[in-house]
Amino acid sequence: MIHMSNVSKIYENGAVALDGVDVDIEKGEFVFIVGASGAGKSTFIKMLFREELPTSGVLTVNGHDVVNMSHKEVPYLRRGLGVIFQDYRLLPDKTVFENVAFAMQVIEAPRRLMQRSVNAVLDVVGLRDKYNCFPAQLSGGEQQRVAIARAIVNDPAIVIADEPTGNLDPDTSWDIMDIFKRINKAGTTIVMATHDRTIVDTMKRRVIAIEDGHIVRDELRGGYGYEA
Numbered sequence: 001m002i003h004m005s006n007v008s009k010i011y012e013n014g015a016v017a018l019d020g021v022d023v024d025i026e027k028g029e030f031v032f033i034v035g036a037s038g039a040g041k042s043t044f045i046k047m048l049f050r051e052e053l054p055t056s057g058v059l060t061v062n063g064h065d066v067v068n069m070s071h072k073e074v075p076y077l078r079r080g081l082g083v084i085f086q087d088y089r090l091l092p093d094k095t096v097f098e099n100v101a102f103a104m105q106v107i108e109a110p111r112r113l114m115q116r117s118v119n120a121v122l123d124v125v126g127l128r129d130k131y132n133c134f135p136a137q138l139s140g141g142e143q144q145r146v147a148i149a150r151a152i153v154n155d156p157a158i159v160i161a162d163e164p165t166g167n168l169d170p171d172t173s174w175d176i177m178d179i180f181k182r183i184n185k186a187g188t189t190i191v192m193a194t195h196d197r198t199i200v201d202t203m204k205r206r207v208i209a210i211e212d213g214h215i216v217r218d219e220l221r222g223g224y225g226y227e228a
């Protein structure tokens, strides 16, 4: 599902964010990316949806050659991915329903399918009754649940999340993780960068630890493993 071979990323200012990374992630896995601030986690995540390109190496995601693809192919890569950020990134002037539906309009889904799919994912995240609210009328946890609904409405093969619980309190964070668990159980691959030690230690999923741009640990049922 995700294959990285000898992937390096050097930013224009010379910062080496990743250095010779090899990793394979299979369909249906749930993977945490951990590491200290500046270790390279966000760079790893951004390369998966081609927000950043590797400087060298091989990267394939969901059957797409991310390095050698044309600009025209990028939307097809992204169609198979659901991306979730720490700061939700909802459209402030659109309702909950419209925020989620927007992801389907982009792929020109038929109207009736859109209505049905948006309602279904709002049920998954428990927000059907808030469909007419604007983001500013929601709590942080609710906003993140809308962002998850938006990410999964097109039934992506992979959900990619960069610190999705970073702005949330522990109880709300667990609500989010419960949704991720359910999505993963239904077969979706999940790759999540996080600083949340408790979540990583409790979930006991695969953990890839990055330090100074290198993978220093890759365990199938791992823990956070760093002092906070």
Ligand SMILES: Nc1ncnc2c1ncn2[C@@H]1O[C@H](COP(=O)(O)OP(=O)(O)OP(=O)(O)O)[C@@H](O)[C@H]1O
Pocket (backbone or CB within 6 Å): 011, 012, 013, 015, 016, 017, 035, 036, 037, 038, 039, 040, 041, 042, 043, 044
């Ligand atoms: N756009 C950029 N331009 C230049 N250097 C960058 C850029 N983005 C990241 N870096 C550098 O690359 C390295 C890795 O950054 P990255 O954001 O991937 O780390 P991180 O593990 O996600 O950190 P955090 O946990 O603080 O988000 C750091 O040294 C950072 O300063």
